[in-house]
Amino acid sequence: MTALGFLYPGHSAEDDYPRIEQLIASDIRLDLVHTEIGEDAHRVDALLRTGSAERLAAGVAELRLTGAEAVVWASTGGSFVHGWEGAHEQVRGLARTAGMPASSTSFAFVHAVRELGVRRVAVGAAYPDDVTALFVEFLRAGGVEVTASHGAGAVTAAEAGDWGGKELYALAKEADHPGAEAVLLPGTALHTASHVQALEQHLAKPVLTANQVTVWEALRLTDRRVNAPQLGELFTREPIVQA
Known part of the structure; x- marks a missing residue:
């Protein structure tokens, strides 16, 4: 069993994750921990706060209890608004806090x-x-x-x-x-x-x-590959990128 962890901001489309787990149909578990979204707004200032190190760290303790082997910050806007270098620093901080490989939806x-x-x-x-x-x-x-x-x-x-x-x-x-x-x-x-x-x-x-690539990214971090045609071509191809 491979356990994959996700920090998901608020409550919008989290039901995509049990659906994806079902479509993967393998010994893979998707564990979701909700983080505080603060103000729900597609504005740069609000998105920066949503993806702050403090809010991500708050969800890590709960995530560790799931036995997750990797974690992905399941937010596009809450990562890319930090810019390329800032988003790298965000996931490096998350990896240090969680003690496991980490990434985000933008990457x-x-x-x-x-x-x-x-x-x-x-x-x-x-x-x-x-x-x-x-x-x-x-x-x-x-x-x-x-x-x-x-x-x-x-x-x-x-x-x-x-x-x-x-x-x-x-x-x-x-x-x-x-x-x-x-x-x-x-x-x-x-x-x-x-x-x-x-x-x-x-x-x-x-x-x-977004949710499709987020799960794929967690699989990539744990060196798992699955064939799930209902999740699109991304889930059916032989790997090109290994790192």
């Missing part, structure tokens, strides 16, 4: 893009434009070429968490670009676990979503 996107062997992507985010632009900047710092981006303007995680399949498909369609080899949908507040395969069929290209 998971970069690693997953490399895993797919693509370089050009389109971004469809629930965030306002200014926050979406920071995610694009983060991806570019990681060597990912962003051909197009779209911010849907949701001002809170709760708003994004209420979106259903209709809004999700509209977001992906609005974001897609002929030059993009994959479409990225950041935001762990979005319910995407049940839609990845259909989105890929609809767009005819790989789709990476």
Whole structure:
């Protein structure tokens, strides 16, 4: 049994994780600990506070009790707003506090893009434009070429968490670009676990979503590979990236 730990801010789309665990259908357990979100706002200042070292550390003691072998900070906005270097420092601090390998959803996107062997992507985010632009900047710092981006303007995680399949498909369609080899949908507040395969069929290209890549990243940290086609192409390919 491999136990994977996740620090998840607030309550929006946490039910994606038991769904993903079910789709993986292996000896892998996904353990979720909720962290304090503070003010629910897709603003830079609020997101910086959400991802503060103090709030992450508060969830670590509970996470240790689960027997987790690795931890991922399950927040895109709460990591990339710190910038490339700041996000590195964030996960280094988390690893020291937790005493286990650590990463975050933002780095998971970069690693997953490399895993797919693509370089050009389109971004469809629930965030306002200014926050979406920071995610694009983060991806570019990681060597990912962003051909197009779209911010849907949701001002809170709760708003994004209420979106259903209709809004999700509209977001992906609005974001897609002929030059993009994959479409990225950041935001762990979005319910995407049940839609990845259909989105890929609809767009005819790989789709990476926040909760999907977050779980994949935890698997990567523990050197586990699983085949789960319902979670998209990312979960069916032979590994390209090993570190």
